Amino acid sequence: MFELPSGAEIQSIIASLKGNVGFFLPEIYLSVLFMVLILIDLVVKGRKNNLLSIATLLGLAGSIFFIHQQHALPAGELFFGMYVLDPYALFFKYFSVVGGMLAVIITMADRQFDREVKSIGEYYALIVSMVIGMIMMASSADLLMIFLSMELVSLTAYILTGYFKRNARSSEAALKYLVYGAVSSGLMIYGFSLIYGLTAQTNLIKISTELAAHGYDPLVAMLATLLILAGFGYKIGAVPFHFWSPDVYEGAPTPITAYLSVASKAAGFALLTRFFLISVPHGQPKIEDILGIDWTLLLTVLSIASMIYGNVVAIWQKNVKRLLAYSSIAHAGYLLLGIIVRDQLGTQATLFYLLSYFLMNFGAFYVVILIANKTGSENLDDYRGLGKRMPLAGAALTVFLISLVGLPPTVGFIGKLMIFSSLLAKGSLYLGLALVGILTSVISLYYYMLIPLNMYLRDAQHPAEKDFNPGMIAQVLMAVLMFLTLYFGLFFTPLSDFARYSSALFGLTW
Amino acid sequence: MLSLIVFLPIIAGLIILAVPSSQKQIIRIVSLLAAIAQGVLAVLLWRTYDPSMAGITAAAGGNPVGSFQFVEKLPWISLNLGGLGLFNIEYFLGVDGISITMVILTALISAIGVLSSWTIQKQVKGYFILYNLLATAMMGCFVALDFFLFYVFWELMLLPMYFLIGIWGGPNREYAAIKFFLYTLFGSVFMLLVMIGLYFSVLDPMTGNHTFSLVAMADQHNFIKDAILGPNNVMWRYIAFSVLFVGFAIKVPMFPFHTWLPDAHVEAPTPISVILAGVLLKLGTYGMLRINFPLFPEVFHAGMFVIGVFGAINIIYGAFCALAQQDLKKMVAYSSISHMGYVLLGLAAGNSEGMLGALYQMFNHGTITAMLFLLVGVIYDRAHTRQIDKFGGLSSYMPRYAAVVTIAWFASLGLPGLSGFISEAFVFVGAFSSVTTRYIAMVSVLGIVFGAAYLLWSLQRMFLGKRKADAAYDLEVGADGHEHIHFHDWKGKLDLDSRELVMLVPLAVITIFLGIYPMPIMGMLTTSINKLVQVLTPVVLTSMN
Structure with a gap:
């Protein structure tokens, strides 16, 4: 039966709680x-x-x-x-x-x-x-x-x-x-x-x-x-x-x-x-x-299904937010790859990928908002000719999307590099997973590039007489995010070291 | 020095970024100055290059200095990966015989491309920023000796190229641009996996760490025997070789991965076609020479016959396709496929003659095809059509144009005395003297016949005879009583103007000069090629681990 703690025990519990507050x-x-x-x-x-x-x-x-x-x-x-x-x-x-x-x-x-x-x-x-x-x-x-x-x-x-x-x-x-x-x-x-x-x-x-x-x-x-x-x-x-x-x-x-x-x-x-x-x-x-x-197999199935489903279904999306939603399903698949290998390198790679995803996805959504503020729409068709009217936003969005594809010199490329490195460091065991990963990222190029395609390669349906100006603060923030996406794509040591430091879990020795 | 030659265009690009987009002339001049500076540096490199140093692999002790020239080696990224040691990426540039010629070619073609871009009127600022980015990426690929760095430059080419075709291209540009992008990316993602696999399989003899250095990878002694791509993992080495080869073959482009090329060429504006045919295609064969073959020499030996067969298919199939084209630019595009087949055949021969022919052909194809595309651009600017039947009798009305066309066309079909002849001759000498490729070479000779057929036939239809009834121009009798032709809405000079001459004459001179005296280029190649052939000859490995 459950026994009530004695007075002394309660005292020690309270003392312990008090002591822990400093950690909270x-x-x-x-x-x-x-x-x-x-x-x-x-x-x-x-x-x-x-x-x-x-x-x-x-x-x-x-x-x-x-x-x-x-x-x-x-x-x-x-x-x-x-x-x-x-x-x-x-x-x-x-x-x-x-x-x-x-x-x-x-x-x-x-x-x-x-x-x-x-x-x-x-x-x-x-x-x-x-x-x-x-x-x-x-x-x-x-x-x-x-x-x-x-x-x-x-x-x-x-x-x-x-x-x-x-x-x-x-x-x-x-x-x-x-x-x-x-x-x-x-x-x-x-x-x-x-x-x-x-x-x-x-x-x-x-x-x-x-x-x-x-x-x-x-x-x-x-x-x-x-x-x-x-x-x-x-x-x-x-x-x-x-x-x-x-x-x-x-x-x-x-x-x-x-x-x-x-x-x-x-x-x-x-x-x-x-x-x-x-x-x-x-x-x-x-x-x-x-x-x-086993559970790694479960996660493997989840990961492969996410990469394929997310990337393939995204191809048919006409709304940019939905497109990014499907892409985020695919990215969940890439992130799972690092956990499946079950070692420190994999965890480090996952954490690094999260950091890179943070930069590029926030950046992409931010630009999407700025564009929606001006055009009132998130439809792919309404992105036509935006590259000329919002030059910085167009360039920034292109960089974020390229990073989401995983092309150098962006942080998204390094994220994928780390994930695939952690897979291949185990020899040929996880090669199949790496193959699914890279092939689906080729597919992702197609739908991500639909956005720059509309922005730059097609002209606006209703030509506007003046350029859209998203405002000073927005321009600066966008430029900073774009710069970081590129900078960490070339000099990623600090991010990677941070990810490595953070891969220490309590109760686990690698 | 190499850093400067690589990053000059991008510096120009940054300057252009600060120039208001209405100042078109300034933007063009900045680009031109950068291209000229690049050219001057290339000439300096050419003059100071020591042809007695071999390159390909490191000198004794694993030190690349002493074997490669103009080496720049700086630590770039160094990560601690615990049990896997340090993750080392170096900023590592250097040239040897097989890259110095390509550096010179790239500088030459980039400069000509800038001149050819003078007529671009749409979004000039964006155009030149992307153009300069592309120029940096191309040059970077040829001088990078660290696989990671090479990969970054390699992928960096894709995005500018996509936009350059996609924004400034012809009517079907969206399709052509994304097709180019997807094809090349498909090839290069496998390269990424092989790159990682190689990293875990190779140790740098100087530091004992894993390395991305292509120089260390080119020496089989640096491989860890049981690593994923180590000598004991025969199956994976074959697979890695094959996927790398496909990745590079897409760029060449080799049959059956060639279908993006005619589309890209037809849609691309003239300067981009020039860059694409003059430099980008060379990256495919350069990648094979620098990475694919020396890193997996035993697989190369096993695959020589197959590569040779694909080379022959390229030669003959490309020539046949060219024969069937009505569009002049498409014909030139297919002739490119055919001529890159000679490079593949020369490589497949695996001996010094064949390799020398292949590399010389890479250089010559760069200059000759650049000329061909420029000439197509000249006539397209005037007539707004490239249909071969829409012309006739041009030689009497545009004599200078016809003269340059004749030189280019004959160089392309391999007339003795012009540079194309020497490289094709070497390729065939090499292919015949190798037991593996002897019969392939016999079949491939047919390619020369078909090549002569489509080139001469188009020359005849366009330049000889009389104006056709449905031609793209009218005839008028001028004040002097002679007949002149008149293109609709063309205000410029009828025959080649001075800008076009500045682009074409140097290329024509180079073509003729290198056809008579090939040593300026060949002299730089020989030592490296002998070394390469030595590296590619399988040796029984006895040492290590």
């Missing part, structure tokens, strides 16, 4: 920021001035200081194993915060908000709460914590997707997102319960030792893995859990689309990688022996 400062800080933003909103009554957005921006920037402080702390478990602090988690903390900041900046540039909503109110507070959720996803080391943090991200994402209340597409997207999300969460938590049934543990490290030490029913373990994969697969947008993504990407406000496609995917990968590398035992007895299938 970024999360606390961001929670405070969340509440402060709501207060500011009450004061300014949701007027569309820049006070809220700048406060959010500065607030998020402040959290980088707290995250940076954590480099000095030793890697370890917090709150009785619910939470871990390691370089790997820090990587995703930076990732989510900087992504959030970019989302705020992009929102400030997006004119659709002026048309669609009366008050920007809780929008920024919700972005902050999504950042908190992602940060916690990256650090969760316990099934309960994983579920809670994922739900925190999902719930805010549903609201933000449907933020344009009077826009039918936006509401439709939110509903679809919610339904798919609810189903996959349900499946995932069922998988968790099976794991708990097998091991009586919720901590990932303990699950691993328990499974390895006492054996398990292979069928149940496999079923549990499959169910959990449904939850993670939904977050990273991999086939066959991708059905929500084209509609959501198309319907959601574009800054949210950009943020979901980059940071939410990354947070999903943070969890997926931690779960599979830590909790699934790969010593003896081997989980690979079960029914002739």
